[in-house]
Amino acid sequence: MLQLDHITKRFSSGVVAVHDLTLSLGTGVVGLLGPNGAGKTTLIQMIATVTKPTEGTLRLDDTDIVKNPEFMRERLGFLPQDFDVYDNLTAFEFLHYMAALKGIRSKSRVMEMLEAVNLHTVAHRIAASFSGGMKQRLGIAQALISKPDVLIVDEPTAGLDPEERIRLRNILSDIGSGTLVILSTHIVSDIEAIATHIAIMAHGSLLSYSTPEELLRTAEGSVWNGVVSSEEFEVLRSRMKISNAVRKPDGVHVSALAAAQPFDGGVLAEPTLEDAFLYTLGRSEHTSAQGGRA
Amino acid sequence: MSSPVFMRLWAIVRTDAVLRLRRTSTLFLMLALCLLAYSIIPDPASGRGLIVINGARSLYNTSAVSFATCVLFAVIGIGLFGFYMVSNTIRRDTDSRVGMVIAATPVRSWEYIGGKFLGNVAFLLLVTAAYCVAMIAMYTIRGEAPFELLVFLRTYAQFCFSPILFVAVVALVFESLPVLSGRIGDVAYFFLWSIALVLPAVQMDNIVKQGIFGTHLSDVPWAAYIDFLGMGTSMASLKAQMPPSLTSFSLGASPFKASLAPRIITEVSIPTAWLLAKIISSLVVLLGLLLAYGAFRRFDPTKTRASARHSGRNILAVINTGLKPITRINTGLWALLHHPFGRFSFVRTVLAEMLLIMTTKPITLIALIVLNILGLVLPLASVQSVLLPIASVVFVALCADVALRERRAGASALAFSLPGMKSGFVWIKFTAVWLLGMMFVGGALVRLITAQPNSGISLIVSVAFLSAGAVGMATAVGSPKAFMVSALLLFYLSLNSGATTPALDFAGWFGTATGEVQMGYGLSALGLLLVGYAVHWWRALR
Numbered sequence: 028m029l030q031l032d033h034i035t036k037r038f039s040s041g042v043v044a045v046h047d048l049t050l051s052l053g054t055g056v057v058g059l060l061g062p063n064g065a066g067k068t069t070l071i072q073m074i075a076t077v078t079k080p081t082e083g084t085l086r087l088d089d090t091d092i093v094k095n096p097e098f099m100r101e102r103l104g105f106l107p108q109d110f111d112v113y114d115n116l117t118a119f120e121f122l123h124y125m126a127a128l129k130g131i132r133s134k135s136r137v138m139e140m141l142e143a144v145n146l147h148t149v150a151h152r153i154a155a156s157f158s159g160g161m162k163q164r165l166g167i168a169q170a171l172i173s174k175p176d177v178l179i180v181d182e183p184t185a186g187l188d189p190e191e192r193i194r195l196r197n198i199l200s201d202i203g204s205g206t207l208v209i210l211s212t213h214i215v216s217d218i219e220a221i222a223t224h225i226a227i228m229a230h231g232s233l234l235s236y237s238t239p240e241e242l243l244r245t246a247e248g249s250v251w252n253g254v255v256s257s258e259e260f261e262v263l264r265s266r267m268k269i270s271n272a273v274r275k276p277d278g279v280h281v282s283a284l285a286a287a288q289p290f291d292g293g294v295l296a297e298p299t300l301e302d303a304f305l306y307t308l309g310r311s312e313h314t315s316a317q318g319g320r321a
Numbered sequence: 322m323s324s325p326v327f328m329r330l331w332a333i334v335r336t337d338a339v340l341r342l343r344r345t346s347t348l349f350l351m352l353a354l355c356l357l358a359y360s361i362i363p364d365p366a367s368g369r370g371l372i373v374i375n376g377a378r379s380l381y382n383t384s385a386v387s388f389a390t391c392v393l394f395a396v397i398g399i400g401l402f403g404f405y406m407v408s409n410t411i412r413r414d415t416d417s418r419v420g421m422v423i424a425a426t427p428v429r430s431w432e433y434i435g436g437k438f439l440g441n442v443a444f445l446l447l448v449t450a451a452y453c454v455a456m457i458a459m460y461t462i463r464g465e466a467p468f469e470l471l472v473f474l475r476t477y478a479q480f481c482f483s484p485i486l487f488v489a490v491v492a493l494v495f496e497s498l499p500v501l502s503g504r505i506g507d508v509a510y511f512f513l514w515s516i517a518l519v520l521p522a523v524q525m526d527n528i529v530k531q532g533i534f535g536t537h538l539s540d541v542p543w544a545a546y547i548d549f550l551g552m553g554t555s556m557a558s559l560k561a562q563m564p565p566s567l568t569s570f571s572l573g574a575s576p577f578k579a580s581l582a583p584r585i586i587t588e589v590s591i592p593t594a595w596l597l598a599k600i601i602s603s604l605v606v607l608l609g610l611l612l613a614y615g616a617f618r619r620f621d622p623t624k625t626r627a628s629a630r631h632s633g634r635n636i637l638a639v640i641n642t643g644l645k646p647i648t649r650i651n652t653g654l655w656a657l658l659h660h661p662f663g664r665f666s667f668v669r670t671v672l673a674e675m676l677l678i679m680t681t682k683p684i685t686l687i688a689l690i691v692l693n694i695l696g697l698v699l700p701l702a703s704v705q706s707v708l709l710p711i712a713s714v715v716f717v718a719l720c721a722d723v724a725l726r727e728r729r730a731g732a733s734a735l736a737f738s739l740p741g742m743k744s745g746f747v748w749i750k751f752t753a754v755w756l757l758g759m760m761f762v763g764g765a766l767v768r769l770i771t772a773q774p775n776s777g778i779s780l781i782v783s784v785a786f787l788s789a790g791a792v793g794m795a796t797a798v799g800s801p802k803a804f805m806v807s808a809l810l811l812f813y814l815s816l817n818s819g820a821t822t823p824a825l826d827f828a829g830w831f832g833t834a835t836g837e838v839q840m841g842y843g844l845s846a847l848g849l850l851l852v853g854y855a856v857h858w859w860r861a862l863r
Binding site: 036038039069072075076077078079097100101103105106107108109110111112113114115116120123124125127128129130132166169170179 | 325328329331332333335336339340343344413416417418419421422423424425426427428429619620621622623624
C-alpha cells in the first residue's frame with residue numbers, strides 16, 4: 028500500500044536526518060520506535076507530504092506522492108508532534124474548521140467525532156483551556172474526521188498522564204481494519220498492545236521492521252533477570268544495557284541484556300518488547316562501533 | 322458554497338474573522354474607535370472643526386463628515402494600524418502547528434494564501450464597518466444637516482477599497498518573505514507607509530494646487546497609480562471645492578475662526594479617470610499575492626527552519642548571538658543582587674529584569690554605550706533633533722516585548738512563583754524598562770538638564786511614557802505591535818510638526834513642551850500602566 032524506496036532527507040546544514048530508507052507498509056498499526064533524534068519525525072513528515080525527501084520515492088497505491096502529494100492528502104489524517112490549537116476557538120469550531128478544509132460539510136460528523144474522543148460534553152468550550160490530553164484527543168479527532176486510509180500520529184502521548192495515554196491508545200486501537208496507522212513514539216508501552224508491525228529507527232536508518240512476535244524472537248536468549256547489590260548494579264549499568272531495575276529490600280531486581288550470563292544468579296527470561304527494542308538498538312550501536320574500528 | 326474550493330476558502334475566512342474578533346486587542350480596538358469618533362468630530366463650540374479651510378470650518382453635513390473621517394481612517398486606521406492588525410495570520414498557524422496539519426490536507430497553497438488574503442480583507446471591512454457605525458452615531462450628535470446614507474457609503478467605498486486591498490496584500494507578502502516576517506518587517510512597513518503617504522501627495526501637489534483634472538486616463542499623473550492610501554487623490558478630489566487662494570487646510574480636530582462663516586462641502590467624488598487609475602493600481606497590487614504564493618513554504622519545517630536562519634526576524638538574533646561574549650560585563654553586575662538593598666524583593670527583581678534584558682539582548686549594551694558617548698560629544702542641537710529620535714526608535718524596538726517574554730517562553734508560571742512578581746508584574750517591568758531607558762539617554766539628559774531644564778524634564782517624562790506604553794499596551798493586548806505602531810506614529814507626527822505643536826513635543830526634541838503637556842504625558846503613562854495592571858489581574862483571575 029505505502030512503499031518507501033531509498034528515502035533520504037538531507038537538511039541544508041548537511042545533517043542527514045533519514046538515510047536510504049526502504050520500507051513497505053500494508054494496513055494495520057505500525058509502531059515507529061526510536062530514540063530521540065532517530066529521524067522518526069522527519070520520516071513521518073515526508074510520508075505526510077509536509078516535506079519532500081532529498082532522494083528516493085514514496086508511493087501510495089502505486090502513485091508517487093512526492094510528485095502528486097494531493098493523492099496522499101485526500102487519504103490522510105495527520106497529528107503532528109506538539110500539536111496545539113488556536114487560542115479562541117471552541118472544540119466544535121476547531122473541528123468544524125478542519126473538517127471544512129478536508130471537504131466535509133456535515134456538522135453531525137463533527138459531533139460524532141467529538142463523541143468518539145469523548146469531548147462532546149465540552150464541545151463548546153474554548154479548546155485552549157483544555158488539558159494536554161484533551162488537546163491530543165481533539166487532534167486525533169481532526170485526523171480521523173475524514174475517515175482516512177492512512178493515519179499518522181507523531182508522539183501522541185508525550186506529556187500525558189497514564190490515564191490519558193491509555194485512553195488515546197484505546198482510540199487508536201479501535202480504528203477499523205483497512206487503515207494504515209503509523210504511530211511514532213519512543214515509549215514502547217504506547218504500541219505494545221496495538222501494533223501489528225514495529226519499525227525501529229536510529230541515526231536516520233531503519234534497524235528493523237517486523238511483527239512484534241518476530242521482534243521478540245530476536246531478543247530470545249539475551250535477557251537475564253536476577254537480584255544484585257547496589258554496588259554490583261552500578262558496575263552492571265556501566266557495562267551493559269539494563270532494560271528494567273527495581274530496588275527492593277533484598278537488592279536491585281534487574282533485567283539485563285547480554286549474550287552470556289552477566290552476573291551470578293542471573294537467569295534467562297522471556298524478552299518483553301522493551302527488551303527487544305533495546306536489544307535492537309544495542310546491536311546497532313555494537314555494529315556501528317565495530318564498523319568504526321574497522 | 323457548493324464547491325470544495327469555496328468551502329475551504331470560506332472556512333479560512335470565517336475562522337480568521339472569529340479568531341480576530343475574539344482577541345482582547347479587538348475589544349481595545351473597538352473602544353479606541355468609539356473614542357476616536359468622539360474626538361475626531363469635535364463640538365464646534367470648542368473652537369475646533371473637522372475640516373478647516375483658510376480658517377473657516379466646514380459645516381457638519383454628510384459630505385464633509387464622511388470625507389474627512391474616511392480619509393483619516395483610510396490613511397491611518399487601515400493604512401497603518403490595519404497592517405499590524407492583520408499581519409500575524411500565517412505566524413499563528415506556524416506557532417500552533419495547526420499549519421502543519423493544514424499542509425497535510427487537500428488545501429492547495431493558492432487556496433490557503435487566497436483564503437488568508439480574503440480573511441484580511443474581511444477583517445478590515447469589519448473594522449471599517451464598526452468605524453462607520455461609530456461615525457454615524459457621532460453624526461447624530463454633532464451633525465448640522467440631514468444624514469444622507471448613500472453619500473456616506475459612496476464616499477467610504479471610493480476611498481477605502483484601495484487601502485484595504487493594499488494592506489491585505491502587503492501584510493501577506495511581508496509574512497511570506499522570511500526577511501520581512503518579524504520585528505524588522507514591522508519597522509520596515511512603517512517606513513513603507515510613510516513613503517506611500519508622502520510620495521504621491523508630494524508628486525500630486527501641483528495637481529492639487531492647480532486643480533487640473535483630466536477626463537482621460539492619460540491625464541492622470543503617475544503618482545495617482547501609487548497612491549494606495551489615497552491621501553493625494555483625496556486632496557486632489559477636494560480641490561474643486563477649495564477657494565482659489567488656498568492658504569491653509571487641515572483635516573481632523575483643528576482650530577478655526579468663529580468669525581468666518583462655515584463652508585459647505587458637497588459630495589467629494591474621485592474623478593472617473595482617477596478612479597479607474599485607482600482600480601488599475603489596486604489590481605496591480607493584487608499581483609503581490611503571487612509573490613506571497615511563491616514565497617509560501619507550506620509549513621515545511623525544513624524550509625521554515627532554513628529560512629528562519631536567514632530571515633530578518635533572526636537578524637537581531639544573529640547579532641545578539643554574535644555579541645553574546647560581551648554580556649560577560651554583566652556577570653559582575655549580577656552580584657549587585659546580593660547587595661544589602663537586594664533584600665527588598667522589588668529592587669532585586671527590577672535589577673534582575675534589567676540584567677536579563679541586557680543579557681538576552683546584548684545589542685542593548687552596545688546601544689547604551691554608543692548612545693551615551695554620542696549624547697555627550699554631539700552638539701546639543703543634534704542631540705535633540707537627531708540622536709534622541711534615533712534613541713527612541715532603538716528603545717522601542719528593544720523593549721516592545723519585554724512584558725511578553727515570559728508568556729512567549731511559556732515561563733509565566735515560573736516567573737510568577739518569584740516573590741512579588743505576580744502582584745507587581747506591571748510595576749516591576751515598567752520600572753526596569755524605564756531605568757533602562759534613562760540609561761539609554763543618560764549622557765544627553767545630563768546636558769539637557771543643565772542647558773534646557775524644561776527639555777530635560779520632557780525627556781524624563783517621555784521615557785516613562787514610552788516605558789508605560791511598552792509594558793501596559795503589550796500586557797493588555799498580548800502583542801508588541803500595538804505599542805510599536807503607536808510609538809512610531811507619534812515619532813512621525815512629532816518630527817513632522819516640529820516646534821509648531823507643543824503637544825507633540827513629548828520628548829523635548831524641540832524644547833516647546835509646556836508643563837501641561839508634560840503632565841499630560843505623565844498622566845497618560847499612568848493610565849497605560851493602570852490598563853495593563855487591570856488586564857493582568859483579569860487574566861490572573863481567569
